[in-house]
Amino acid sequence: MVQLKYLELNCECMGGYTDPEINKIQKILGVSLLPPPSIEILEINGFFGSRLPSWLMLDTASMFLPQLRQLKLCGCMLIEQLPPLGMLPNLEHLEIKRAPKINTVGIEFFGQSSSRPFPKLTTLVFEDMFRWEYWEISENYGSTAFPRLQFLELDHCSLKSFPTRIFFDSVSLKKLCIKQCRNLSEISGFPYVKKLNIINKGLPRFVGFSALKILVIEDEELDSLPDWFYGASSKLQKLIMICSFDLLRRCFKEGPDWPIVQQIPYVHVHSRCTNNYLRKSPSSYSTGTGSANCLGSYCHDT
Numbered sequence: 001m002v003q004l005k006y007l008e009l010n011c012e013c014m015g016g017y018t019d020p021e022i023n024k025i026q027k028i029l030g031v032s033l034l035p036p037p038s039i040e041i042l043e044i045n046g047f048f049g050s051r052l053p054s055w056l057m058l059d060t061a062s063m064f065l066p067q068l069r070q071l072k073l074c075g076c077m078l079i080e081q082l083p084p085l086g087m088l089p090n091l092e093h094l095e096i097k098r099a100p101k102i103n104t105v106g107i108e109f110f111g112q113s114s115s116r117p118f119p120k121l122t123t124l125v126f127e128d129m130f131r132w133e134y135w136e137i138s139e140n141y142g143s144t145a146f147p148r149l150q151f152l153e154l155d156h157c158s159l160k161s162f163p164t165r166i167f168f169d170s171v172s173l174k175k176l177c178i179k180q181c182r183n184l185s186e187i188s189g190f191p192y193v194k195k196l197n198i199i200n201k202g203l204p205r206f207v208g209f210s211a212l213k214i215l216v217i218e219d220e221e222l223d224s225l226p227d228w229f230y231g232a233s234s235k236l237q238k239l240i241m242i243c244s245f246d247l248l249r250r251c252f253k254e255g256p257d258w259p260i261v262q263q264i265p266y267v268h269v270h271s272r273c274t275n276n277y278l279r280k281s282p283s284s285y286s287t288g289t290g291s292a293n294c295l296g297s298y299c300h301d302t
Contacts (some may be wrong), residue, residue, distance in 0.1 A: 003038035011046040017078065022049050029053040040067050046075040056083045059111055066090070074098055086110035086117025086145065094118075097127040104134040110145060117145045122172075127155040133183070137163045146170060153177040164189030178204070206232060218242040220272055224250065225257055238266040245271040251278055252287060 011025055026049040034055055035042065042065070044052075051057065052073075055064040061084060070093040071085065080101045085094060086109060110117035118124075124146070126132070137145065150172050160183045167173055168189045176190055177197040181204075188207035196209060199218040206228050215236055222243040233239075239261070241247075248271040250257040261267055267280040279286050 004036050005038060006041040007035055007039050008043040009033065009045065009047070011044075011048060017048055022078070025049045026051060026053070035065065037064065037066055039065060041070040042068055043072040043074070044076070045072075046077075047073075047079070048077055050078045050080070052076065052079055052083055059084050059087055059114075061085070062087045062089055069093065071095070072097070077101070082109045084108055084111035084114070086114050088118075090120055091118065092120050093123045094121060095123075095125040095127070096129070097125070098129075099132075100128070100130050102129055102132050104136060105132065106134075106136040107138045110137065115144065116147065118147075118149070120148055121146055122148050122150045124149060124151070125153045125155070126157055127153070129157040129159075132157050133160050135159060135161075135163050137166055147172065149173050151175045151177075153179070154181050155179040157181050158183050160184065162187060162189060210235075212236060214238045214240075216240045220244060223247050225260070230260065233260055233264060236264045239264045239268070241267075241269045242272060243269065245274045245276060247271075248274075248276055248278060253285070 009029065025047065029047070029049065029052075033053075055061065065088055067090055068088050069090055071088075071091060072095045074095070074097045076099045078101060079099060080103070082096065082099075082102065082105055085091060145166055147170075149170060152167075152173060152175070154177070156179065159181060162184075168191065171192050173190065173192055175195045175197075176193045178184065178187070179197075179199040180201070182200065182202060184204040186205040186207060191208055191210050193209055194211055195214040195216075196206070196212055197216040198204075201219060201221060203217070203219055203222065203226050205226070209232050212232050212235060215232065215238070217240070220242060223246040225247070248269050249255055251261045251267070251269050252258060261280065264280075265282050267278065269278040270276070275289050277288060277290055
């Protein structure tokens with residue numbers, strides 16, 4: 001007997017988000033389209049109900065989706081609360097994109113009755129969460145949430161601060177990517193992260209990244225190295241940076257930041273406005289004019 005492993009649900013509202021249409025889509029997904037328990041990959045795109053289906057919203061979601069490994073929620077435009085996804089026992093990859101009415105991610109996201117939320121999750125991505133300002137978690141979880149998380153990305157979110165205690169003891173978390181999250185003034189509590197990607201207009205302050213090996217910065221208006229960089233650079237093996245020409249010049253051999261840059265084995269710095277670059281390795285040093293393609297793969301690599 002063939003069992004369904006992959007399910008993609010695409011919703012489309014032709015007449016606008018009227019109450020009858022909202023009630024209709026919630027009834028269809030909540031009753032008529034109950035997924036089989038064999039599902040391992042689930043994508044829900046364009047859902048315009050105000051509440052996700054009960055088989056996903058209740059703490060019993062693990063009974064309906066016991067084998068689920070990957071979940072993508074994209075374009076859930078009207079929901080104001082995330083499901084208790086921390087209850088899913090085999091979830092490894094989670095992406096939540098374009099949920100503009102979410103303001104707070106709280107304990108409901110982890111699951112009220114879970115003592116070890118997200119036990120197998122390795123990848124977590126939040127994207128285009130324009131009203132998301134608060135990430136709250138019960139002190140009961142401490143460091144028990146996300147025990148296997150390896151990669152965390154926030155892209156175009158309005159989050160004001162991280163719940164530091166979630167990740168402070170997260171030995172598995174090695175990559176952190178922050179893109180255009182301009183409300184974050186300081187990020188701390190990631191002592192085991194080895195690769196940090198920051199693509200932002202205006203950099204937050206990073207504190208306590210003691211294991212950092214690879215740093216990617218993209219801010220075309222950045223004209224000087226931030227204060228926190230000097231403390232974070234001691235163990236860096238690779239620096240990749242897209243910045244202003246003023247900062248690029250400071251990194252040249254004759255510039256004031258060269259003593260810092262010189263200590264980093266591999267360096268790529270590029271100014272898009274002038275198309276100038278600096279490249280450095282333990283055995284070579286070059287400056288000139290050319291494409292930034294060599295940097296692009298680093299800046300957007302996950």
